[in-house]
Amino acid sequence: MTEQLAVAVLGAGGRMGSEAVTAIESAPDLELVAALKRGDSLDELVSAGAQVVVDLTTPENTEANVRFAVEHGMHAVVGTTGWDEAKRASLAQLLEQHPGTGVLIAPNFALGSVLASSFAATAAKYFESVEIIELHHPDKVDAPSGTAIRTAQLVAAARDAADVPAGPDATTKALDGARGADVDGVRVHSVRLRGLVAHQEVLLGGPGEQLTIRHDSFDRASFMPGVLLGVRAVTGRPGLTYGLDGYLELS
Ligand SMILES: NC(=O)C1=CN([C@@H]2O[C@H](COP(=O)(O)OP(=O)(O)OC[C@H]3O[C@@H](n4cnc5c(N)ncnc54)[C@H](OP(=O)(O)O)[C@@H]3O)[C@@H](O)[C@H]2O)C=CC1
Numbered sequence: 411m412t413e414q415l416a417v418a419v420l421g422a423g424g425r426m427g428s429e430a431v432t433a434i435e436s437a438p439d440l441e442l443v444a445a446l447k448r449g450d451s452l453d454e455l456v457s458a459g460a461q462v463v464v465d466l467t468t469p470e471n472t473e474a475n476v477r478f479a480v481e482h483g484m485h486a487v488v489g490t491t492g493w494d495e496a497k498r499a500s501l502a503q504l505l506e507q508h509p510g511t512g513v514l515i516a517p518n519f520a521l522g523s524v525l526a527s528s529f530a531a532t533a534a535k536y537f538e539s540v541e542i543i544e545l546h547h548p549d550k551v552d553a554p555s556g557t558a559i560r561t562a563q564l565v566a567a568a569r570d571a572a573d574v575p576a577g578p579d580a581t582t583k584a585l586d587g588a589r590g591a592d593v594d595g596v597r598v599h600s601v602r603l604r605g606l607v608a609h610q611e612v613l614l615g616g617p618g619e620q621l622t623i624r625h626d627s628f629d630r631a632s633f634m635p636g637v638l639l640g641v642r643a644v645t646g647r648p649g650l651t652y653g654l655d656g657y658l659e660l661s
Pocket residue numbers: 420421422423424425426427446447448449450466467468469471475488489490491492516517518519520556633
C-alpha cells in the first residue's frame with residue numbers, strides 16, 4: 411500500500427472544520443494527524459508530522475496559521491476568507507523562499523460554485539449589466555462572501571479585457587448600502603437569513619433579457635470533494651494558487 415498523506419485540520423471545532431475532519435478520516439489515502447481548535451498550539455502541527463494543513467478558521471487567524479505552515483515546510487489548503495490582494499502577495503513572496511511548498515486558497519470548494527463563477531465570467535462581456543447577490547446563514551462573520559468577491563473579480567477582469575463599459579446606473583439618491591458593495595466595479599449584495607447555507611446568484615441583464623447563474627450549497631458536504639481534491643493536489647503544485655479553478659481544466 412502507498413504511504414498515506416499526513417493531514418492536519420485547523421478550526422476542527424467549527425462548521426467546516428468538523429466536516430473536513432470526517433471527510434479526511436474517511437479517505438483511505440489520507441491520515442488525519444492533528445485536529446486543532448482555538449487555543450491549541452501550532453507546534454502540534456510539527457510534532458504530528460503534518461504534510462498538508464487545511465485551514466478553516468477565521469479571517470483574523472488564517473494568515474498567521476498559513477505562514478507558520480509554510481515556514482515549517484508544510485503545504486496548505488485554505489478555505490478561510492479574508493485573503494485580500496496584499497495578504498496573497500505577501501504569502502507568494504514567502505513561498506518564493508520555500509520552493510516546492512504549495513498553498514491553495516480556495517474561496518469556494520464546491521465544484522458547482524467554481525463552475526458557476528467561471529460561467530459568469532464567460533457571460534459577463536455579453537451583457538450591459540452584471541450584479542451579484544450572495545445569500546448565507548446568519549452566523550457568517552464576513553460580508554461580502556469570499557466567493558462573491560472572487561466572482562466579482564473574475565467578472566470585472568473579463569469585462570475589462572473586452573473593453574465593456576461599466577453597467578448603466580442612474581442612481582443619484584440612495585440610502586447607505588442600498589446599492590451593495592462595489593467590488594472592482596461590480597455591485598455585490600449580501601443577504602443573511604436563518605435556514606440558508608451558501609448561495610449565490612449572478613444576474614446579467616441586457617435589452618429585454620436576463621440570464622441568472624445560481625449556485626446553492628444546501629449542505630457543507632458540498633465542499634468536501636473540493637477539500638479532498640485540494641489536499642491531494644497541493645503537494646504537486648508549488649507556489650500560490652488562488653481559486654480551485656486553478657486545479658481544474660475548465661476550458
Ligand atoms: N472555501 C469554502 O468552500 C468555504 C469556506 N468557508 C470559510 O471558512 C471559514 C470557517 O467557516 P465556518 O466553519 O463556517 O466557521 P466556524 O466559526 O464554524 O469555524 C471556525 C472555527 O475555527 C476556530 N478557530 C479560530 N481561530 C482558530 C485558530 N487559530 N486555530 C484553530 N481554530 C481556530 C473557531 O473557534 P471559536 O469558535 O472558538 O472561535 C471555530 O471553531 C470562514 O472564513 C468561511 O467563510 C466556509 C465554508 C466553505
